[in-house]
Amino acid sequence: AQRVTQPEKLLSVFKGAPVELKCNYSYSGSPELFWYVQYSRQRLQLLLRHISRESIKGFTADLNKGETSFHLKKPFAQEEDSAMYYCALKGNSGYALNFGKGTSLLVTP
């Protein structure tokens, strides 16, 4: 069965502090993982995908197959990073994604 687990519902950090949003997955096969973000009053949108190995808005995420994790990290959080973050796993059919429950990140000054 495919499952995405985000253990933290809410994560609160101070501006300038490092942040790590956790994501664990279960999947039989080669996983494709993504982070989506939803800022206040905006649409859900793609932040980054593991195959690109890119850094977007200072965020990075490394796929760790041994630990079945895809944690999202940023060394210095900014107030504009406050948003809802969803980890997602590409399923077996088409391009549909299975989403985790999400983590609300709050960055306070």
Added chain:
Amino acid sequence: EAGVAQSPRYKIIEKRQSVAFWCNPISGHATLYWYQQILGQGPKLLIQFQNNGVVDDSQLPKDRFSAERLKGVDSTLKIQPAKLEDSAVYLCASSLAQGRAGELFFGEGSRLTVL
């Protein structure tokens, strides 16, 4: 580029009534998805279309939910009769069939409240 359009944005109905949601995907996007997002949870796939054919509807409660995409463009999602537990935001998304895998473009959602 126009984004995914959804309507209505908000709908309040009583249980056992029916409701329909409409979605217009980004032009040229062959794949269309309907997700249900209950408060405090992540989006859950209800149905995926490739052009006007169904790719995956395994999580669609077919006794009350139906969806169609007759001409391979717009889509409607219907609930009849609605139950209290159907209160949620219904998200429509689209993607290029052969595009960058995993990049779904979402609409603003239709928020349904069932009383």
